[in-house]
Amino acid sequence: MRTLSLAWLLGKPTAARRAPMLLTAGAYGLVSALVLTTIAGALSFNRIQNELSGMYLMLAGLACVLLIVPLAVLGSAAARLSARSQDLRLSTVRLLGGTPGLVLGITVVESALVAFTGAMAGIALYAGMAPLVGMIQFQGSAIGAAIWLNPGIIALVVLGVVLIAALSSGFGMRKIIVSPLGVRNRSQTPKPRWIRALIVVGLIAGISQAFSMISVFKDLAVMLAVLLGGFALGVGALNLVGPWAVGLIGKAKLKKAETPEKLLAARMILENPAQAWRQVSGIAMTCFVAVVGGSGAALMNMAGTESSPGSPDALLSADVMTGVIITIVVSFISVACSTAITQAATTLDRAELYAGLNMLGVQRSTMEKARVGSVMGPVIGVGLGSIIISGVLVLPLAGMAMIFAPLSVAIILGTLVAGVLAVRGAVALTSTSQTLKLVRID
Amino acid sequence: MIEANSAPEQAPGTIFSHAASNNPTQHSSAPVLSARALRRAYGSTLALDGVDLEILTGESVAIMGPSGSGKSTLLHTLAGIEKPDSGSVLLASSAGQQDITTLGESARSKLRREAFGFVFQSGLLIPELTAVENVAMALMINGLPRAAALPQANQWLSALGLAGMEERRIGQLSGGQAQRVAIARAQVTGAKVIFADEPTGALDSATGTEVLNVLMESTVGRGNTLVMVTHDADVAARCDRIISLRDGKITSETRPGSPNTIAPGAQH
Incomplete structure (x- = not known):
């Protein structure tokens, strides 16, 4: 309760903080709009009723996997900016005797609030883009009304964006030190090691092997899972190297x-x-x-x-x-x-x-x-x-x-x-x- | 125009040739900086209220005063960081005298890079660079190639007692060592006037004394001029002259070791 009331008190956007807060909320808004549009686009393939419907769903799933990383990076960057833009306030809380836990709580609550505001704007952006995106043609017909998601999915996306923001800001705070005298980055950053390259080579070999055996699987769902899993692992390997x-x-x-x-x-x-x-x-x-x-x-x-x-x-x-x-x-x-x-x-x-x-x-x-x-x-x-x-x-x-x-x-x-x-x-x-x-x- | 000093005119190996002290024979009677009737207001607050001041070549001057007295504004105005609302600051160079308050922003930037050196409390060192790169950066910004800048920077670091630490990043140095890097950077270009704003303010007293020794010896000890803002009376007492400010006006000028207080505006 104390965390909530302090977050509310400190979260008021002053002139100096308005720009970073708007930038952060805007980023979350964009993430939400892009995620909603991507999911809507992927689900719209359900309307395709021919032998290629499975192929369309697989390709849509693949596109979603590929978009996870840039969207997650965007969410994480927004959380970091949110934390950094309230440096002085957080230092003041520490100076007044607030614990690091309280500072973490305030940051997480504020990031979640900013993300929620951004996600609401994202829904508006998604709704604004929907008529345009609906004009894109797949299988000879426009996506049309299939671009509209049901409210349950929209609520889940909002919840997801808010959770990612809260978690990212929590993890982001581990990388900075908030002391009563100011905020600074932790100086030691782990240096990437060449051993990562070896792990990646192993991962790539494993993925190639899994892909070469893909025809063994008769069930389309299993094939899809192997393919998407392989791509996700590939993305992970790329992030290691x-x-x-x-x-x-x-x-x-x-x-x-x-x-x-x-x-x-x-x-x-x-x-x-x-x-x-x-x-x-x-x-x-x-x-x-x-x-x-x-x-x-x-x-x-x-x-x-x-x-x-x-x-x-x-x-x-x-x-x-x-x-x-x-x-x-x-x-x-x-x-x-x-x-x-x-x-x-x-x-x-x-x-x-x-x-x-x-x-x-x-x-x-x-x-x-x-x-x-x-x-x-x-x-x-x-x-x-x-x-x-x-x-x-x-x-x-x-x-x-x-x-x-x-x-x-x-x-x-x-x-x-x-x-x-x-x-x-x-x-x-x-x-x-x-x-x-x-x-x-x- | 102010002539560029693209390389130190005096090798750093000679910087400790004689100890710096309150010895008036070390500086000439020619002023390197002459401020006339400086006025600077921030809203309704007068930070400088008709300040007249001459800084002689080779002397060390401490500027003291309570918070808000205008001492940092005076240092910034003398160094061309800020422009006064009125008044002039004449800088003597081989090309004659020049009023730096009439220069535009980029010309004053050039002047600060080439003719002046700065040592601030926070060091203002670039954390990603190594110690030697931080020093070499001052030369490279003035157009010297990296290959030529690095050896000169190394020489300065060695002369200031940082041999073997050249490749350390700033975060890997102690506060005193980092401040020595800042001192080396301030002088590697051959600057004749060094401005220091609370250079020992963030250090413990023992380290502060060491850093002050290095600063004095490497500036006035080599015949250069030092203008330093400080709150610390012991630090100020190491200078040739102490200027006291209050409410934007010079209230007194004293020479440590001398019983006489000089009246404000008196010629030297």
Whole structure:
């Protein structure tokens, strides 16, 4: 009760906290809207009544699995910003004798309240987007009214978003120390070890083995479970090796760094490769989907044109292409938003340092270039790496797609470039001076 | 224009050639900074109310006063961090005198990077960088290549007693060691005027004394000028001159060891 009343008392949005709170609530709103739309899209395939209905459900499930990571990263980034934006208040609570448990309680309650507000806005956004999304065609007919979810599912999504926010902020608080004198990050971050690469190799071998045996399973539900489970494990493997790979990118940049901006950008990546990876993990998976799914879809599209027009097979090939593009777009929206939120939180963390360095004569543009480099370096490195690795994995398929369906390949590549530009836009939107102005520290 | 100092003009190996003390023979009579009729208001509060002050080349000046007396505003105005509402700050350089209050933001930034050095209470070191990179950064921002900046930064760290700690990150250093890194960064560019704002404020007394020794010896000990804001009378007593401020006005100027209090606005 004391926690609730204190959270209520401290949670009132003052001028300085309004911007971070709005940003956080907006992020939760976007997550909620995207999750609702994705679930609605996946469930809309229930209306398909032909031999391909199982295939559609499987592909929709696959898209949902692939979107879990970017959406979870976005939720976690929002929780971190929420915690960081109430630094001073939390320190004051500690100064007045509040226990770390009370501080944790206040943070969790406030994050949950902000997430609930955001989720409500998300429902409105979902409702606003529904008529547009309903116009997307699958199997020759628009999704239409099937985009509307029943209230029970909507309530479950809201509950899920609020729970994720509360849990993320609780875990996020483990990474910072709230003392009576202020809030600071715990200095030691675990360094990724090469042993992770070995675990990943083992996981990949296991997944390949499971996929090669998939035809043994006769039941479609079991096949679906193996496939989705395999993909989820693949995503997990990628998350294990990702920080290590980002660390390698950071080391390579450090070696070549000749300017202050480049040196700082490389060190910012190396400071916490796991965090740098989290920001770009969605991009690795999106690029993987774009290359593997895109190549397959492009070839299917080409084959589909040879099928009789309007047949389920011809429609399936076009629909897979649509699905791949939707997955890429949703994933990039999530990545761009989580990048914006993470960058705003990072700038708030370092507001005093930025202001001080400016006094010393270090121009804002120097810090700005370093910040952009620390985000876009891994984005481009991880994105290109993912495209190359997935391209090699499905070399014949990708090669054929480039030769026989160049237009489809160009559309996929264009979507990827637009996505990277969206992330760059998110970084620009949260420029240091802009963020500090929003909270009136500048 | 102010000339850039892209490299130290005096090798750090020579910084402890003579101990810094309240020895008036160490500084010349030529002022390096001359403030005239400085006024600065924040709303209805006057932070500086007609301050006149001259800082001589090679001297150490402590600025003291209660909280809100205007001492940090005075330091920021002398250093070109803030612009006064009126008045001037003349900086002497080889190219002659220049009123830094007439410069735009980017020109003042350049001036702060190239002509001045700063040591603040919080250090303002970049936590992701190693000690040597923090120092080298000051040279790299002035255009020196990394390969040339790192050896100079290493030399400074060694001279300030941090040999073997060059590759440590700031979080791995003690408060006193981190402040030495800040002192090295302030001087690696060859700055002739060093501004310090409570440089020992966050340190225990023993470490504070060590850091103050390093600061004095590496600045006035090498013929450079030190302007320092402090609350600590013992720290101020190490300087050649103590300026006391209250309500934005200089109330007294004293020379430690001398019984005479100098009237405000008196020439030196």
